[in-house]
Amino acid sequence: MSTATTPAPTPTAAPPAAGRDRSRLLRWWPAAVLVLLIVAPYSALPVPGLLDGPVGSPGSLQLLATCLLFGALATGYDLLLGRTGLLSFGHALYFAAGSYATNMFLLEAGLPFAAAAALGLCSGTALALVLGSVSLRVTGIGFSMVTLAFAQAGSILVSRNPGGLTGGEEGRAAPADLLPSWLVGIDHTANLYWITLAYLVLTLGVVHWAVRSPTGRVWEGIKENERRVEVLGLKPYGFKLTAFVLAGALASVGGLVHLLLTGGSTPQTTTSDFTLSLLVMVVLGGSGTRWGPMAGGILYTWADHRLGDLAGSGAVAELPAVLRVPLSQPLFLLGVLFVAVVHLLPGGLARLPSRLRRPRKEKK
Amino acid sequence: MSTIVLLTMTGLGLGALYFLIASGLSLIFGLMDVLNFAHGALLSIGAYGTWWAASGHLPGAGPGGWGFALAVLFGTAVGTLAAVVLELVVVRPLYTRPREQVLATVGVGLAVPALLSGIWGSDARTFPGPQALSGTFRLLGADVPVNRLVLVAAAVVVLVALRLFLGRTRHGLVVRAGVEDRAMVTALGIDVRKAFTLVFAIGGCAAALGGALGGLYFGSVDPRQGTSLLIFAFVVVVTGGMGSVTGAAVAAVVIGLVQQFANYYTAAGLGDLAVVVLLAALLLVRPRGLTGRLA
Numbered sequence: 001m002s003t004a005t006t007p008a009p010t011p012t013a014a015p016p017a018a019g020r021d022r023s024r025l026l027r028w029w030p031a032a033v034l035v036l037l038i039v040a041p042y043s044a045l046p047v048p049g050l051l052d053g054p055v056g057s058p059g060s061l062q063l064l065a066t067c068l069l070f071g072a073l074a075t076g077y078d079l080l081l082g083r084t085g086l087l088s089f090g091h092a093l094y095f096a097a098g099s100y101a102t103n104m105f106l107l108e109a110g111l112p113f114a115a116a117a118a119l120g121l122c123s124g125t126a127l128a129l130v131l132g133s134v135s136l137r138v139t140g141i142g143f144s145m146v147t148l149a150f151a152q153a154g155s156i157l158v159s160r161n162p163g164g165l166t167g168g169e170e171g172r173a174a175p176a177d178l179l180p181s182w183l184v185g186i187d188h189t190a191n192l193y194w195i196t197l198a199y200l201v202l203t204l205g206v207v208h209w210a211v212r213s214p215t216g217r218v219w220e221g222i223k224e225n226e227r228r229v230e231v232l233g234l235k236p237y238g239f240k241l242t243a244f245v246l247a248g249a250l251a252s253v254g255g256l257v258h259l260l261l262t263g264g265s266t267p268q269t270t271t272s273d274f275t276l277s278l279l280v281m282v283v284l285g286g287s288g289t290r291w292g293p294m295a296g297g298i299l300y301t302w303a304d305h306r307l308g309d310l311a312g313s314g315a316v317a318e319l320p321a322v323l324r325v326p327l328s329q330p331l332f333l334l335g336v337l338f339v340a341v342v343h344l345l346p347g348g349l350a351r352l353p354s355r356l357r358r359p360r361k362e363k364k
Numbered sequence: 365m366s367t368i369v370l371l372t373m374t375g376l377g378l379g380a381l382y383f384l385i386a387s388g389l390s391l392i393f394g395l396m397d398v399l400n401f402a403h404g405a406l407l408s409i410g411a412y413g414t415w416w417a418a419s420g421h422l423p424g425a426g427p428g429g430w431g432f433a434l435a436v437l438f439g440t441a442v443g444t445l446a447a448v449v450l451e452l453v454v455v456r457p458l459y460t461r462p463r464e465q466v467l468a469t470v471g472v473g474l475a476v477p478a479l480l481s482g483i484w485g486s487d488a489r490t491f492p493g494p495q496a497l498s499g500t501f502r503l504l505g506a507d508v509p510v511n512r513l514v515l516v517a518a519a520v521v522v523l524v525a526l527r528l529f530l531g532r533t534r535h536g537l538v539v540r541a542g543v544e545d546r547a548m549v550t551a552l553g554i555d556v557r558k559a560f561t562l563v564f565a566i567g568g569c570a571a572a573l574g575g576a577l578g579g580l581y582f583g584s585v586d587p588r589q590g591t592s593l594l595i596f597a598f599v600v601v602v603t604g605g606m607g608s609v610t611g612a613a614v615a616a617v618v619i620g621l622v623q624q625f626a627n628y629y630t631a632a633g634l635g636d637l638a639v640v641v642l643l644a645a646l647l648l649v650r651p652r653g654l655t656g657r658l659a
Contacts, residue, residue, distance in 0.1 A: 087463070134644050141399045141466070142606070145598045146647060152595045153640040272595065276401075276470055283467055329482040335475025342468045343457060 037197055040064065041190035050302075052309075058189040063305055065189075065196040065261055067298040069254060072200040074281040074297030076250035079207055081279070082288030083216070084243040085223030090131070090147030092274035093154045094248035097124040098255025099265040100158065104165055106178050113179050121252050128248020129241075136240050139226070148272060155270040171266035174259055183260055192261050199257045200294070203250050208290065210246060219243055223288075277304075280338045286350025295349055304330050366506035371624050373503065377512030377581060379620025380519030384574030385597035386604065386612040387526060388567020394543035394607020395556075395563050397462045402450055402469040403571055403597070404590030405476035409446045410572025411491075411585045412480055414439030418492045428494040436576045443572020444565050451564035456557065473591065481587040488586035491579035511580040518577055519613075522570050526609050529566075539563060543607045596623075596636075599643050618642075 043055040051060040073095065080086040102120030105111045111119070135146040161168030176184045182191055210216050218239045221229045226236050259265055268274065277300065285296020307330035326332050341348060345355070385407060392400050416422070418435035454472055458464045493511070500507040530536040538559050541549045549556050571590075578593070579585050600619050604611030619639050627635030 138647055142602055145602045148595060149599050149640045149643050153637050156636045325482040326479060329478040331478035332475045335471045338471035339454060339468050342464050
């Protein structure tokens with residue numbers, strides 16, 4: 001049972017006379033991609049180079065789900081960065097809060113999964129509300145530093161393992177017996193994949209809806225010029241806090257999905273590097289665009305995984321040390337790629353098509 | 365009593381390390397509005413440069429006596445050079461886009477530690493140091509490690525040198541004026557971009573020196589060291605008021621002491637938390653930091 005899995009259903013063969021029809025068709029490409037993604041677990045199509053096994057195999061589904069998860073996370077993070085102009089360096093905290101809080105409600109309180117998940121999400125959102133209301137008292141880069149400090153505090157707290165709650169450097173595995181059976185085990189990877197896909201759709205939907213709402217208009221104003229928003233008689237603080245809490249809540253849901261997907265909470269998700277990688281994804285894809293952050297997140301996660309495999313492969317091991325050492329470090333490659341994108345491709349990948357179309361006009 | 369003396373000296377040593385990082389960060393931010401996320405990488409470069417030289421790779425340098433001094437000098441010089449290259453190659457082309465400047469330094473801050481761990485491995489390496497600096501000395505009944513004193517002395521020297529440079533020289537005047545109002549300095553016909561490179565060089569120099577001496581303090585170097593110190597340096601910069609060197613010095617001492625005492629008298633790790641709570645409390649009371657300057 002095989003379906004086409006290349007996510008580019010562009011009908012290039014359409015005749016030029018049917019231009020309007022074509023553009024109308026093109027508007028439906030997200031739905032087509034979504035359908036393809038939904039049926040992907042039933043596909044046995046091998047994608048050499050992109051994935052290790054066939055699309056429907058558990059390993060590939062796990063990687064695809066991770067990619068989608070980070071695509072969604074980056075989209076949620078862009079609510080702050082690209083839509084409201086807030087450069088938060090503490091987004092990892094709310095992601096980790098969703099994961100760890102849910103895990104602790106399961107492990108320590110022995111609550112059923114649904115209750116633990118709900119409480120975990122509430123904890124993450126409440127944390128975003130409290131810390132956001134403190135951090136937003138400072139503006140500009142001061143805000144970035146304060147969010148970074150809070151996230152670092154969370155990271156320290158998790159790694160010190162207070163009362164054996166967080167499991168320290170090891171992290172903590174989720175209790176398999178308390179989770180619904182259809183979410184546990186390698187046979188049910190497809191279910192986890194669909195949950196991740198649902199999370200992605202939810203995030204895209206919420207961000208799309210929020211940005212088009214009246215509040216979203218104010219966010220855009222704050223991003224462009226906060227002083228002018230104040231002059232209009234609006235208080236930016238409340239709007240910024242709304243964006244912060246909404247992004248934090250979305251990140252908490254992401255943490256919950258991550259908990260299910262990886263079967264536990266790991267302290268790597270609390271580090272500032274985690275937030276920085278979200279930042280890299282958003283900027284790579286194109287901050288402030290609808291699809292850019294998602295594309296950046298998917299691309300980054302895929303590259304991170306595949307570059308790690310590349311580093312271990314024989315082709316790299318035979319290279320001279322000057323080339324081998326940098327190539328064996330995915331973070332080095334991604335860091336350099338990021339600097340290159342910032343320099344050469346302002347607006348990220350999402351702006352690439354229009355830049356290719358009008359190479360002259362875009363130059364200032 | 366001896367515990368308090370030891371904790372105070374350790375806290376001061378840590379504060380000195382924070383100051384060495386934060387002074388450069390603060391100046392760079394004050395002048396250019398760039399939060400330099402690659403500053404931790406500069407510190408790591410200084411630490412690894414010193415370690416490399418002191419391990420006998422540089423002729424004349426070694427783990428003892430003047431050889432070590434040469435190694436520190438080498439590490440600091442490499443760090444300074446790296447900072448200048450960073451400014452010229454990565455930051456300068458983005459002059460009109462301050463946010464992208466920050467993002468570019470984030471990329472460098474990710475890439476450099478990865479490269480270091482690619483070359484020398486991600487595990488901590490033992491840091492060689494001269495015999496004279498690895499011992500202890502008695503102060504008010506406590507055995508205080510000498511390296512704390514070295515760090516404090518280096519920080520004081522850097523503070524005095526920076527104050528003299530900023531207060532007594534023409535370049536320092538341009539930097540101070542630039543922190544105050546960059547547009548006005550440019551309007552007066554002064555090329556502020558030279559001051560940018562200068563400030564990056566100074567910051568890189570101080571951070572690399574901090575890395576070299578931090579190796580003594582921790583007894584080892586590892587690629588992640590700079591990044592983890594950077595975060596506390598950020599706390600120092602915000603607390604001290606951005607762009608102020610003296611504010612950074614005061615804040616560094618306060619943060620270092622609070623962290624040490626809280627770590628000792630409460631559970632380990634709580635001191636690191638206490639620092640952040642302190643920052644939050646301070647921002648609630650005075651949103652502009654200790655010296656009341658926030659761009």
